Amino acid sequence: MNCGDVLRFGAIRRMTMCAAIALMTGLCSAARAAEVDMAEVRRLAQEPVETIFAGAPIGRISDVDYAKTVNGSSKPVVVVFYANQDQQCRHLATLVRYLALEFGNVVAFYGYAASEGATIDHHRLAALQKRYGLKKVPATLFYDNDKGKMELEKSDYSVPTMAEYRTPSPFFWNTYYQATRKYIKENILD
Numbered sequence: 094m095n096c097g098d099v100l101r102f103g104a105i106r107r108m109t110m111c112a113a114i115a116l117m118t119g120l121c122s123a124a125r126a127a128e129v130d131m132a133e134v135r136r137l138a139q140e141p142v143e144t145i146f147a148g149a150p151i152g153r154i155s156d157v158d159y160a161k162t163v164n165g166s167s168k169p170v171v172v173v174f175y176a177n178q179d180q181q182c183r184h185l186a187t188l189v190r191y192l193a194l195e196f197g198n199v200v201a202f203y204g205y206a207a208s209e210g211a212t213i214d215h216h217r218l219a220a221l222q223k224r225y226g227l228k229k230v231p232a233t234l235f236y237d238n239d240k241g242k243m244e245l246e247k248s249d250y251s252v253p254t255m256a257e258y259r260t261p262s263p264f265f266w267n268t269y270y271q272a273t274r275k276y277i278k279e280n281i282l283d
Contacts, residue, residue, distance in 0.1 A: 107274040116124040129191060134266055140178045147202055150197030154205050156224065162203065163236055169281045170201045170236040172253075174179045174227060176208035181260040188261050188270055189233070196277055226256070233257040237281055 137145050154162050154172060163170050175182035182216075193202040195276050205232045207213050207221060221227045224279065234253035261269035 101186040138183045142175045149190045151193045151202045154203040172203045172230045172234045174205045178211040185231045185260040187279045
């Protein structure tokens with residue numbers, strides 16, 4: 094390696110370090126924008142989903158009122174399908190709770206109790222798959238309904254803009270929360 098190579102390597106290394114610092118600063122700023130007490134998130138994740146949703150602007154929805162509620166909303170709708178005692182559902186419920194507290198005035202959040210226990214009966218899941226297109230529970234369906242009109246595929250339900258089946262692990266919860274906030278801001282609240 095000659096002297097010119099060493100100087101170029103040093104410049105590249107400094108540029109890389111500057112870019113990394115700028116990225117970390119940006120990530121820290123984004124995290125400060127929506128500060129979340131992770132001890133509270135972990136505490137809530139031990140509770141049933143219904144308890145986690147309590148006190149947050151999250152309505153309940155069922156087969157009886159699903160189409161009317163989703164179609165009748167003048168704002169985007171998020172529907173979370175859950176099993177009340179399932180650990181993944183509880184992690185997702187904590188995320189939805191914080192999102193509803195932040196975006197509840199511009200996005201309608203609803204919970205659909207697919208099971209009161211920790212598991213979903215095979216026949217119940219098949220019925221949910223047929224009616225709503227779900228592959229598994231927990232599931233989150235996003236309906237971009239901010240124009241007051243929705244495109245119908247079938248007469249008994251609307252086609253969601255997006256379906257999400259991932260749930261945040263406690264380790265990556267805040268990262269998932271920030272990414273979801275960004276998605277809502279950029280894609281749902283367009």
